[in-house]
Amino acid sequence: MVGLSIGEKKFIQGGISQDLRADGRQRRDFRPISVEIGVIPQANGSARVKLGATDVIASVKAELGRPSSLQPDKGKAAIFVDCSPTAAPIFEGRGGEELSTELSLALQRCLLGGKSGAGAGIDLSSLVIVEGKVCWDLYIDGLVVSSDGNLLDALAAAIKAALSNTGLPKVSVDLAAAKDDQPEVDLSDEEFLQFDTSGIPVVITLTKIGRHYIVDATSEEESQMSSAVSVSVNRRGQICGMTKRGGAGLDPSVILDMISVAKSISQQFMSVLDSEIAAAEAAEADDA
Amino acid sequence: MATSSTTTYSPSQSLEKRQQQQQRRRLFREIDWKRSDGREFHQCRPAFLRTGAASAAAGSAYVEFGTTKVIVSVFGPRESKKAMMYSDIGRLNCNVSYTTFSAPIRGQGSDHKEYSLLLHKALEGAIILETFPKTTVDVFALILESGGSDLPAIISCASLALADAGIMMYDLVSAVSVSCFGANLVIDPMAEEEACQDGSLMITCMPTRHEITQLTLTGEWSTAKINENIDNYTVTLSLLLYYR
Numbered sequence: 001m002v003g004l005s006i007g008e009k010k011f012i013q014g015g016i017s018q019d020l021r022a023d024g025r026q027r028r029d030f031r032p033i034s035v036e037i038g039v040i041p042q043a044n045g046s047a048r049v050k051l052g053a054t055d056v057i058a059s060v061k062a063e064l065g066r067p068s069s070l071q072p073d074k075g076k077a078a079i080f081v082d083c084s085p086t087a088a089p090i091f092e093g094r095g096g097e098e099l100s101t102e103l104s105l106a107l108q109r110c111l112l113g114g115k116s117g118a119g120a121g122i123d124l125s126s127l128v129i130v131e132g133k134v135c136w137d138l139y140i141d142g143l144v145v146s147s148d149g150n151l152l153d154a155l156a157a158a159i160k161a162a163l164s165n166t167g168l169p170k171v172s173v174d175l176a177a178a179k180d181d182q183p184e185v186d187l188s189d190e191e192f193l194q195f196d197t198s199g200i201p202v203v204i205t206l207t208k209i210g211r212h213y214i215v216d217a218t219s220e221e222e223s224q225m226s227s228a229v230s231v232s233v234n235r236r237g238q239i240c241g242m243t244k245r246g247g248a249g250l251d252p253s254v255i256l257d258m259i260s261v262a263k264s265i266s267q268q269f270m271s272v273l274d275s276e277i278a279a280a281e282a283a284e285a286d287d288a
Numbered sequence: 289m290a291t292s293s294t295t296t297y298s299p300s301q302s303l304e305k306r307q308q309q310q311q312r313r314r315l316f317r318e319i320d321w322k323r324s325d326g327r328e329f330h331q332c333r334p335a336f337l338r339t340g341a342a343s344a345a346a347g348s349a350y351v352e353f354g355t356t357k358v359i360v361s362v363f364g365p366r367e368s369k370k371a372m373m374y375s376d377i378g379r380l381n382c383n384v385s386y387t388t389f390s391a392p393i394r395g396q397g398s399d400h401k402e403y404s405l406l407l408h409k410a411l412e413g414a415i416i417l418e419t420f421p422k423t424t425v426d427v428f429a430l431i432l433e434s435g436g437s438d439l440p441a442i443i444s445c446a447s448l449a450l451a452d453a454g455i456m457m458y459d460l461v462s463a464v465s466v467s468c469f470g471a472n473l474v475i476d477p478m479a480e481e482e483a484c485q486d487g488s489l490m491i492t493c494m495p496t497r498h499e500i501t502q503l504t505l506t507g508e509w510s511t512a513k514i515n516e517n518i519d520n521y522t523v524t525l526s527l528l529l530y531y532r
Contacts, residue, residue, distance in 0.1 A: 101401055101405060102405055105405070109505075109506050113487070113506060113507050113508065227413070229503070238509065238510055239505065239508070239509045239510070239511060240507065240508045240509070241505055241506055242504065242505035243504050243505075244409065244500070244504070246408070246409040246413070247412070248413045248499075249414065249493070249494055249497065249500055251499055251500070252498070252518045255503060255518065256514070256515055256518060259511060263511060
C-alpha cells in the first residue's frame with residue numbers, strides 16, 4: 001500500500017527500537033485526538049474523530065422494528081463500516097470491501113458480545129419497547145474519510161462518542177389499539193432518552209514491529225508490521241473482544257504480554273477520550 | 289421420508305425453537321450439566337482426517353469433526369491476475385462457502401465472508417509466501433455439513449490441503465474453539481452450544497513452533513481467564529496434532 005524506500009523502512013524500524021518514532025512520539029503514545037459530536041443532523045447521534053491524519057465519522061440511526069422471534073426480549077444493532085474512495089484510491093469499487101468487512105466484523109465482535117448477549121458493550125435488552133412486538137433497531141455506520149493507520153481504534157472511539165451523543169425519542173405505546181398486529185406507537189419530538197454508554201469498550205491495537213510493539217501506528221508504520229493484535233477493554237478492565245490482524249505467528253507469552261500492555265494503555269486512553277467527549281458535548285451545547 | 293409422529297405441519301417452528309433454546313440456556317447456566325453427545329467439557333469430538341479428497345486439485349483434504357464435515361481444495365500456485373500490483377511474495381486467496389444443505393434450514397449458512405477473511409489470516413502466518421513470488425495460491429473450502437466449530441475445522445483442513453499440495457509451510461496449523469457458559473468452559477462446541485454461548489475463543493496455532501497464528505475472542509473475559517486458557521489450549525492443540 002505504502003511505497004517506502006529501504007532507507008525509510010530502516011528509519012522507521014530503527015526509530016521504534018530506540019523508542020523515538022518518525023513523528024517524535026514514543027512507542028506507547030497516541031497521536032493528538034480530536035472529537036466533534038453531532039456532526040450529522042439527520043442521525044440520532046454522530047461523531048467525528050480525528051487521530052492525527054486519520055479521520056473517521058460514526059453515525060447512529062435508530063428505527064423502530066420488530067424483535068427477532070428467537071430473541072423477543074432484545075433489540076437489534078448492526079454495525080457497518082464503509083471505506084470511501086475519497087480516503088484512498090484503492091478503496092474504489094470493491095477495493096475497500098475487504099478492509100470494510102474486516103473492520104465491521106472486529107467492531108461487531110467488540111461491541112455486541114457473545115451469542116447470548118453476555119459481555120456486550122451495547123445492551124440490546126435496553127432497546128426493547130414492548131417485548132416481542134416493538135424494539136429499536138440501531139444502525140451504526142462508520143465512514144473512513146481519511147486513512148492514516150489505526151482505523152479500528154479511531155472507529156471504535158467514534159462509535160463510543162456517537163453513542164454518547166445518541167438520544168432515542170421517548171415512545172408511548174398503545175397496546176389496546178391493535179391486539180394482534182403491531183401496536184400503535186407514538187414518538188415524542190421533545191423528550192429523548194440518553195443512551196447508556198458506560199459499557200462501551202475502547203479498542204487498542206498493538207502493532208508489532210521488530211521486537212517492540214507500538215500503539216496508534218500510522219500507515220507507514222503499519223506497512224512494516226510483523227503482526228498486530230486488537231484488544232478491546234471496557235471500563236472495568238475486562239477484555240471483551242480480541243482479534244489478531246494477520247501477520248506472522250506469535251508466541252503465546254507475547255500475546256499475553258500484549259494483552260496486559262493494552263489493558264494498562266486502555267485506561268489512559270479511556271479517560272482521554274471521556275474528557276474529549278465531554279469537551280465536545282460542552283462545545284455543542286454552546287453552539288445550540 | 290414420512291414422519292409419522294408429526295400430525296400437523298407448521299411452517300414456522302420458531303416458538304417451539306425458542307422454548308427449546310431458552311431451556312438450553314437455562315441448563316447451560318448451571319454448574320453441572322451433560323453435553324448432549326455425552327462428552328466431557330474438555331473433550332474434543334472424534335476427528336477423521338484424510339488428504340487427497342479431490343483429484344483435480346493440487347492438494348486437498350477432507351475433515352470430519354463429529355458432524356462437522358469440511359472439504360478443502362488448494363489450486364496453484366498460478367500467475368497472479370494482471371490487474372494486481374507486483375508482489376515479491378506470494379498471495380493467498382481464500383474462499384469459504386457453505387452448501388445449501390449444510391444447515392438445518394436450507395441455504396442458511398451465511399457468514400462465509402467472515403470465515404474467508406479469518407481463514408486467510410490464520411494461514412498467512414504459516415505459509416512461506418516468499419517461495420512463490422508473483423503468484424497466487426487459491427484455497428477453496430466447502431462446508432458439507434455444519435455441526436458447530438466450523439471455522440476451526442476449515443482451518444485445520446486447509447493446512448492439511450496446503451501440505452498435500454506441496455506448498456512450503458513453517459508448520460501445520462491446527463485450530464480449536466472454546467465456548468464460555470457462565471463459569472464453565474466447553475471445548476469444541478457443537479452448533480446448539482454455539483447458539484447460546486456467552487463468549488467464545490478461537491485459537492489457531494503452529495504446535496511444533498509453539499506460535500499462535502490467529503486468535504479471536506468475543507464476550508467478556510478477565511485477563512486471568514485468558515491466560516489460563518491460552519496455556520491450556522495450546523497444549524491441547526499440540527496433542528490434537530499428534531494424534532493426527
